[in-house]
Amino acid sequence: MKKCECGSYAINDHLHGRDGTDQDLCDVCYWRKRAGKSSLDIVELLDALKETKHRLEKLHEMFDLATAGDKTLAIINTQLRKHLYEN
Numbered sequence: 626m627k628k629c630e631c632g633s634y635a636i637n638d639h640l641h642g643r644d645g646t647d648q649d650l651c652d653v654c655y656w657r658k659r660a661g662k663s664s665l666d667i668v669e670l671l672d673a674l675k676e677t678k679h680r681l682e683k684l685h686e687m688f689d690l691a692t693a694g695d696k697t698l699a700i701i702n703t704q705l706r707k708h709l710y711e712n
Protein backbone atom coordinates (compact mmCIF):
# COMPACT_ATOMS: atom_id res chain seq x y z
CA MET A 626 0.00 0.00 0.00
CA LYS A 627 1.35 3.42 -1.00
CA LYS A 628 2.03 6.02 1.65
CA CYS A 629 2.01 9.82 1.26
CA GLU A 630 4.99 11.95 2.39
CA CYS A 631 2.81 13.13 5.31
CA GLY A 632 2.37 9.52 6.49
CA SER A 633 -1.23 9.06 5.34
CA TYR A 634 -2.39 6.04 3.31
CA ALA A 635 -5.54 7.88 2.11
CA ILE A 636 -4.43 7.99 -1.54
CA ASN A 637 -7.53 7.76 -3.75
CA ASP A 638 -6.21 9.22 -7.00
CA HIS A 639 -9.48 8.67 -8.91
CA LEU A 640 -11.92 9.64 -6.16
CA HIS A 641 -13.04 12.88 -4.48
CA GLY A 642 -12.71 14.94 -7.67
CA ARG A 643 -9.06 14.05 -8.20
CA ASP A 644 -7.83 13.99 -11.82
CA GLY A 645 -5.37 11.08 -11.53
CA THR A 646 -2.21 13.21 -11.20
CA ASP A 647 0.04 13.44 -8.11
CA GLN A 648 -0.55 9.78 -7.31
CA ASP A 649 2.03 9.93 -4.53
CA LEU A 650 -0.09 12.44 -2.55
CA CYS A 651 -2.93 11.62 -0.17
CA ASP A 652 -6.28 13.34 -0.70
CA VAL A 653 -5.51 16.07 1.85
CA CYS A 654 -2.04 16.86 0.42
CA TYR A 655 -3.45 16.72 -3.16
CA TRP A 656 -6.02 19.44 -2.43
CA ARG A 657 -3.66 21.41 -0.19
CA LYS A 658 -1.18 21.60 -3.10
CA ARG A 659 -3.91 22.92 -5.44
CA ALA A 660 -5.18 25.45 -2.89
CA GLY A 661 -1.61 26.74 -2.55
CA LYS A 662 -1.33 27.14 -6.32
CA SER A 663 -4.58 29.12 -6.64
CA SER A 664 -3.46 31.39 -3.76
CA LEU A 665 -0.34 32.16 -5.79
CA ASP A 666 -2.49 32.90 -8.86
CA ILE A 667 -4.54 35.37 -6.79
CA VAL A 668 -1.40 37.10 -5.48
CA GLU A 669 -0.14 37.45 -9.08
CA LEU A 670 -3.51 38.81 -10.19
CA LEU A 671 -3.54 41.39 -7.37
CA ASP A 672 -0.01 42.48 -8.32
CA ALA A 673 -1.12 42.91 -11.94
CA LEU A 674 -4.13 44.96 -10.81
CA LYS A 675 -1.92 47.21 -8.64
CA GLU A 676 0.40 47.76 -11.62
CA THR A 677 -2.57 48.58 -13.87
CA LYS A 678 -3.93 51.07 -11.30
CA HIS A 679 -0.48 52.69 -11.03
CA ARG A 680 -0.30 53.05 -14.83
CA LEU A 681 -3.81 54.56 -14.96
CA GLU A 682 -2.86 57.12 -12.30
CA LYS A 683 0.23 58.06 -14.35
CA LEU A 684 -1.99 58.43 -17.41
CA HIS A 685 -4.29 60.83 -15.50
CA GLU A 686 -1.29 62.87 -14.36
CA MET A 687 -0.04 63.09 -17.95
CA PHE A 688 -3.52 64.07 -19.12
CA ASP A 689 -3.66 66.81 -16.46
CA LEU A 690 -0.30 68.18 -17.59
CA ALA A 691 -1.18 67.99 -21.29
CA THR A 692 -4.52 69.74 -20.80
CA ALA A 693 -3.50 72.28 -18.17
CA GLY A 694 -5.68 75.39 -18.38
CA ASP A 695 -8.50 73.68 -20.24
CA LYS A 696 -11.45 73.63 -17.80
CA THR A 697 -13.65 71.29 -19.86
CA LEU A 698 -10.92 68.66 -20.19
CA ALA A 699 -10.10 69.01 -16.47
CA ILE A 700 -13.75 68.28 -15.61
CA ILE A 701 -13.79 65.25 -17.93
CA ASN A 702 -10.60 63.93 -16.33
CA THR A 703 -12.05 64.39 -12.83
CA GLN A 704 -15.24 62.57 -13.81
CA LEU A 705 -13.23 59.76 -15.39
CA ARG A 706 -11.22 59.37 -12.17
CA LYS A 707 -14.43 59.18 -10.11
CA HIS A 708 -15.89 56.60 -12.46
CA LEU A 709 -12.76 54.43 -12.37
CA TYR A 710 -11.93 54.53 -8.67
CA GLU A 711 -15.18 55.07 -6.80
CA ASN A 712 -17.12 52.07 -8.05
Ligand SMILES: [Zn+2]
Nearest residue numbers: 629631651654
Ligand atom coordinates in the same frame (compact mmCIF):
# COMPACT_ATOMS: atom_id res chain seq x y z
ZN1 LIG B 1 -0.45 13.56 2.57
